[in-house]
Amino acid sequence: MSLFDRDQKPYLIAGPCSAESREQLWQTAEGLQSLPIKLFRAGVWKPRTRPGSFEGKGVEALEWMAEIKKHFGFSLTVEVAEAEHIEQAMRYGVDCVWIGARTTVNPFQVQHIADALKGTSLAVMVKNPVNPDTDLWQGAIERIAAAGIRDIAAIHRGFSMYKSDSGYRNQPHWIIPVELRRRMPGLPIFCDPSHITGKAANVATVAQKAMHIGFDGLMIETHIDPEHALTDAAQQITPAQLAVLLDGLVIRREMAETEGEDLLKIEFLRQSADNIDTEIIELLAKRMELSAQLGEIKGRNQITAYQPERWREIMETRKSQAARLSLNQDYIAALWQIIHDESIRKQLEQLASKVQ
Numbered sequence: 001m002s003l004f005d006r007d008q009k010p011y012l013i014a015g016p017c018s019a020e021s022r023e024q025l026w027q028t029a030e031g032l033q034s035l036p037i038k039l040f041r042a043g044v045w046k047p048r049t050r051p052g053s054f055e056g057k058g059v060e061a062l063e064w065m066a067e068i069k070k071h072f073g074f075s076l077t078v079e080v081a082e083a084e085h086i087e088q089a090m091r092y093g094v095d096c097v098w099i100g101a102r103t104t105v106n107p108f109q110v111q112h113i114a115d116a117l118k119g120t121s122l123a124v125m126v127k128n129p130v131n132p133d134t135d136l137w138q139g140a141i142e143r144i145a146a147a148g149i150r151d152i153a154a155i156h157r158g159f160s161m162y163k164s165d166s167g168y169r170n171q172p173h174w175i176i177p178v179e180l181r182r183r184m185p186g187l188p189i190f191c192d193p194s195h196i197t198g199k200a201a202n203v204a205t206v207a208q209k210a211m212h213i214g215f216d217g218l219m220i221e222t223h224i225d226p227e228h229a230l231t232d233a234a235q236q237i238t239p240a241q242l243a244v245l246l247d248g249l250v251i252r253r254e255m256a257e258t259e260g261e262d263l264l265k266i267e268f269l270r271q272s273a274d275n276i277d278t279e280i281i282e283l284l285a286k287r288m289e290l291s292a293q294l295g296e297i298k299g300r301n302q303i304t305a306y307q308p309e310r311w312r313e314i315m316e317t318r319k320s321q322a323a324r325l326s327l328n329q330d331y332i333a334a335l336w337q338i339i340h341d342e343s344i345r346k347q348l349e350q351l352a353s354k355v356q
């Protein structure tokens with residue numbers, strides 16, 4: 001049986017950023033015990049940006065975690081960054097480990113961890129790499145799967161950026177987890193709104209967005225006294241705040257469960273979109289045929305494929321038409337850039353055939 005149950009949304013993972021003391025863990029767990037938590041989280045080894053900050057309590061904290069499991073019945077998850085962490089985590093009854101964003105970036109390190117996981121029955125969650133690279137994320141997941149781990153999930157925690165004026169601590173780039181879902185449909189994907197927003201006040205908004213998009217669960221940093229947290233103080237919320245967040249969360253269901261009139265409407269809208277797509281492709285084929293004909297004439301008359309003035313005029317007129325229809329001009333410009341590239345490629349075929 002899988003630890004990650006995709007039927008019950010959201011699959012909820014909560015607990016402090018770091019295990020700081022027995023009391024802090026205990027009080028946080030007490031606050032969470034009435035909530036539908038599937039995994040209790042805490043960092044015991046903390047990868048810190050600069051030396052000298054709190055680096056976690058290591059094995060001592062694992063002892064506290066084991067007590068939490070015994071008393072409250074929570075399954076446990078901790079971050080691992082070294083092969084040795086696996087064995088230590090298992091010794092204290094940890095059920096699931098996660099690979100952090102700063103580890104996922106390094107295939108050597110992920111492979112060491114994967115090797116250490118061989119033969120264990122641990123569940124594993126893989127956070128996205130700090131850089132927005134779907135392949136790297138997928139690659140780390142594949143390494144864990146190749147080690148024989150059956151219970152695997154991905155965690156989306158956003159991506160690093162230079163200077164944050166977007167209001168996020170880490171850019172969500174939602175397109176990346178959506179692409180991961182397309183590539184690996186059977187993989188549960190959870191969202192970590194705490195790291196994406198970096199601000200306690202915005203955690204609920206990002207969590208809701210993740211639910212709207214269709215994520216399976218949430219990992220939310222929860223601390224009994226966030227203000228005095230030793231790590232990530234700004235983004236942790238209290239168990240009471242988590243309860244309010246969960247209360248207000250709108251959970252979207254899978255398509256198949258939607259009933260009645262709305263299902264028909266969705267079906268109608270999808271069929272209409274299919275029809276429009278068919279027309280778009282037919283029109284693109286016609287347009288490309290025109291380019292080919294132009295290419296043929298250009299070939300006969302020693303004219304260049306690329307015509308800057310004509311291309312400039314096309315870009316301008318298409319963008320103003322887009323603006324009139326309230327379409328995003330950058331989107332139309334990017335689309336036409338692709339059309340133009342293909343048109344040039346097509347004409348070059350013609351021109352090259354004339355040279356031979």
Ligand SMILES: C=C(O[C@@H]1C=C(C(=O)O)C=C[C@H]1O)C(=O)O
Nearest residue numbers: 291294305306307310311340343
């Ligand atoms: C089609 C032509 O060749 C190129 C392709 C264009 C296009 O696909 O719209 C426009 C200008 C040229 O760079 C053309 O000369 O009209």
